Amino acid sequence: MRIAISALRRLVAALGARSRQLGLAALGLTSLVGSAAADPQLEKTEIRYQGWAGQVTFIELADDLGYLAPLKLKWVGNTISGPQDIQTVVTGDIDIGGAFYGAIIKLIAAKAPIKAVVGYYGSDDNTYxxxxxxxxxxxxxxxxxxxxxxxxxxxxxxxxxxxxxxxxxxxxxxxxxxxxxxxxxxxxxxxxxxxxxxxxxxxxxxxxxxxxxxxxxxxxxxxxxxxFGNFTGGAYVLRDKFIKDNPNTSPS
CATH class of the missing domain: 3.40.190.10 (Periplasmic binding protein-like II)
Incomplete structure (x- = not known):
C-alpha cells in the first residue's frame, strides 16, 4: 500500500497544475486505506459509488490506474447531483459520495449520520x-x-x-x-x-x-x-456507521 500511495503522489506531480484537483481527489480516496498500510486486513475492499454522466471522475481514473489497490470501486449508477449523491450515502445504497459543502452542511444539520472526510473538487484558473x-x-x-x-x-x-x-x-x-x-x-x-x-x-x-x-x-x-477566487468547493462523505464498522478501510 505504501508503494501505491507513493506512486499516486508521483502521478499528481507529473500531471501538474491542470490536474491538481484530480490528484488531490485520488489521494483523498487512497487515504481510505491509510491505516491498512500498517494492517493489511481491510474489512471491506469493494467501495460502492456513483459515477457522473458524461464524465470520468477522479476516483475512477485512480482506480483504473491501480492506485487504489487493494480497494476496488463498484459502480452502481450515475448522478448529475452532489446533493443526490450524498443522500444516497445516507440511505446506505453507496459507500462514498461527494457534494458541495453547503449541501453537506444542510444534511448534517438535519442530523444525517455522515462525515466529510476529504475535499475532492475546487476551482482555480484551470479548473472552474x-x-x-x-x-x-x-x-x-x-x-x-x-x-x-x-x-x-x-x-x-x-x-x-x-x-x-x-x-x-x-x-x-x-x-x-x-x-x-x-x-x-x-x-x-x-x-x-x-x-x-x-x-x-x-x-x-x-x-x-x-x-x-x-x-x-x-x-x-x-x-x-x-x-470567490481559488477555493475547495466540496468533499467526499462517509456514513458514521461505515467508519465505525470499517476502521482500517476508512480514514482514522
Whole structure:
C-alpha cells in the first residue's frame, strides 16, 4: 500500500497544475486505506459509488490506474447531483459520495449520520465553473439576467450558490434575484440548451466547457473564481456507521 500511495503522489506531480484537483481527489480516496498500510486486513475492499454522466471522475481514473489497490470501486449508477449523491450515502445504497459543502452542511444539520472526510473538487484558473451566454447575447451584466433562465446541474448546490452570490454582489435585491429562473439540466446538455435558446445562461466546466469554447459562439459572463477566487468547493462523505464498522478501510 505504501508503494501505491507513493506512486499516486508521483502521478499528481507529473500531471501538474491542470490536474491538481484530480490528484488531490485520488489521494483523498487512497487515504481510505491509510491505516491498512500498517494492517493489511481491510474489512471491506469493494467501495460502492456513483459515477457522473458524461464524465470520468477522479476516483475512477485512480482506480483504473491501480492506485487504489487493494480497494476496488463498484459502480452502481450515475448522478448529475452532489446533493443526490450524498443522500444516497445516507440511505446506505453507496459507500462514498461527494457534494458541495453547503449541501453537506444542510444534511448534517438535519442530523444525517455522515462525515466529510476529504475535499475532492475546487476551482482555480484551470479548473472552474464558468457561466456562459451566446456570443451575440445582449446580456452583459448581472442585472441583465432578470427574467432570464439559467441552466445548472442541480438545485441547492455549487452552481446555484455561486450564481446567487454573484447577483447579490452586483446589486440585485432578493426580490430581483427571484426573477432569475434556475433550470436543472444535465451538464452534458448544458451547451445544447444554451445554443438552442432554451436558456440564456449555462454553467459549463471541465472538458464540456473546453469543447464548447472550441466550437465558438459563446462567451463567459463570469466564473465562480471571479466571485470567490481559488477555493475547495466540496468533499467526499462517509456514513458514521461505515467508519465505525470499517476502521482500517476508512480514514482514522
Amino acid at each position: 465553473s464558468g457561466y456562459y451566454v451566446k456570443e451575440d447575447s445582449p446580456i452583459k451584466t448581472a442585472r441583465d439576467l432578470i427574467g432570464k433562465k439559467v441552466a445548472v446541474n442541480t438545485l441547492g448546490a455549487h452552481h446555484e450558490f455561486v450564481l446567487r452570490e454573484y447577483l447579490a454582489r452586483n446589486g440585485l435585491t432578493p426580490a430581483e434575484a427571484k426573477q432569475v429562473t434556475l433550470v436543472a439540466i444535465p451538464p452534458v446538455t448544458g451547451e445544447q440548451a444554451l445554443r438552442q435558446g432554451q436558456v440564456e445562461l449555462s454553467t459549463l466546466g471541465g472538458v464540456l466547457r473546453d469543447k464548447a469554447l472550441e466550437r465558438g459562439g459563446i462567451r463567459r459572463l463570469f466564473a465562480d473564481t471571479d466571485v
